[in-house]
């Protein structure tokens with residue numbers, strides 16, 4: 001397929017299902033999640049990640065963490081597009097909603113929770129000598145790293161009716177934005193500009209300091225707790241939905257202007273979710289790349 005045709009098909013795909021083409025932590029959010037994770041890798045997993053990364057990544061997982069967003073509308077990877085989020089009905093904030101993992105056509109396990117289970121299972125074959133040729137282990141690593149970021153971004157478990165906040169158009173201080181983008185990027189960039197001299201690395205170091213010796217250090221063991229991958233991803237999604245209700249949507253309507261109050265009260269939530277995504281990604285990699293199956297259901301092997 002020619003490049004132009006591929007672009008056209010990708011464009012049609014976005015239009016046909018009315019799916020917003022911007023739906024993910026920003027590259028900054030994903031990079032921080034992956035840097036935090038890579039710093040927490042134990043020798044065996046650290047070595048495996050180095051072996052799986054292509055040479056041009058120069059050993060830096062964070063340089064490729066946004067790759068699944070870059071390829072999701074390419075013809076070859078279009079099937080991965082629904083894997084970046086979970087569809088949630090509007091009433092979800094009013095009662096304990098049991099999320100159903102499926103894509104817009106109803107295909108089971110085609111959501112971010114199913115994707116994390118699937119790619120974790122694929123990666124667990126690495127320990128057996130990476131001889132299972134059904135899987136591309138490098139892609140499995142990059143997808144898992146990316147989706148662990150996405151599932152921790154509360155608006156990725158936002159409502160189907162407003163496309164996870166993408167359809168809630170508003171102003172972020174003086175410029176036009178939307179609620180999803182506020183959580184993907186605006187809060188992170190405003191924090192970097194206001195408190196860290198526009199240096200994202202300093203923001204990341206602050207986040208890391210909070211769990212190594214700061215306010216979240218006693219929470220680390222709880223964050224890492226995971227005996228079965230299915231229940232763990234369900235927990236991460238439930239946390240995100242709760243935060244989307246309590247902090248994302250609450251008090252916000254289309255046409256609003258969000259500024260200092262919203263920013264100051266939500267920044268700690270964004271920082272915590274990036275920290276949790278990184279810590280838990282490291283936990284999964286440390287375990288599956290060292291031979292712990294995380295008690296995966298074998299029937300989830302192929303997607």
Ligand SMILES: [Zn+2]
Nearest residue numbers: 023024084150
């Ligand atoms: Zn994504």
